[in-house]
Amino acid sequence: MITSALPPSREQSKDESITAWALAARGGDSDAVDLFVRALQRDVRHYVTFLGADPQSADDLTQDTFLRALGSLHRFEGRSSARTWLLSIARCAVIDSIRYSASRPRLSDTDDWESAAERTQARDLPGFDDGIALAELLDALPDDRREAFVLTQMVGLPYAEAALVSACPVGTVRSRVSRARTSLIEWLDDAERSAPVAAAA
Template identity: 70%
Template sequence: MITSAWPDESVTAWALAARGGDPDAVERFVRALHRDVRRYVTHLSADPQAADDLAQDTFLRALGSLHRFEGRSSARSWLLSIARRSVCDSLRHAAARPRLADRADWRVAAELAQPHGLPGFDDGIALLDLLAALPGERREAFVLTQLLGLPYAEAAEVSGCPVGTVRSRVARARATLVDLLAAAEAQACAAAPAARPAA
């Protein structure tokens, strides 16, 4: 599990100070949570290309409504709830407009534009593929608790469901990921040529 470098108490204190007009607190608040927000919107939207825009939209919304934040929940949970709404709005907006491409075979162009040969790139793609195979609610619960390190109660608050539901979704996501990894490993072993005995 990957946890944030900043404790929730500090982040919440910065959010409250930022609400009071402290520009240093605003900067600390954004820096402390930017990575978590970016990760969350990437996995929730399943679109790494849109992550920066979604993270920016999340922070713009949060800073615009910071005057309403009272610190009753952690600032991290509050911000991730805003991120969730930002992704939902973005998906709704994208579904309502037609997509155009300036090339006849846009899929090949998109694949060629992807970076390759970077350290850890293939592992990252494999992880995204595995997570994308999970149903949306299970993926969200898994990302919130296992990648972002949120406690189950806060993940439930962000997702708008009971804690038991989050626990169940995470357990089912883990089981599915284990099955997918086992199937991929078996497929890789079957595809590898059998070793020939030395002559």
């Protein structure tokens, strides 16, 4: 039986290119290193930001992820996509960062250091309030659901690759994303219902 081959999707083609760049970078091609980093920098930054790490340290974690990846690129064999491999490294970087932060004492010269930190943040940036609202909603999700939602809906990984990054079955990822969506929709509906009441008061 002859089956017609479907053309690869745009996302598959992009992942194949990124994986090819990673393999070429492993062989010492500096242009491929640059292409590899540029192609995945935004995805890694989104992932580490919404995985639960401190948003202020997202740039450092992104850089740490690429330093770790480039240091171990000689072991990358292309059995999974380079994006999946890199996001697994990013996940480890976030976990290590959280463990490191938890083991250090927090110093502050004020009792309400969180409010003091919030007051120093710029608030007049376009989309600032929407970004804060999204971050707060995502923070309210359980860690496993937030990770699955961010990987599939924000970073754009297929469910199978998100399962590899999260080290769980594909069905579990699908269930977590579905539950995250349901919670987010309910919270948004609740916020919209209470907003007119607050405005009228």
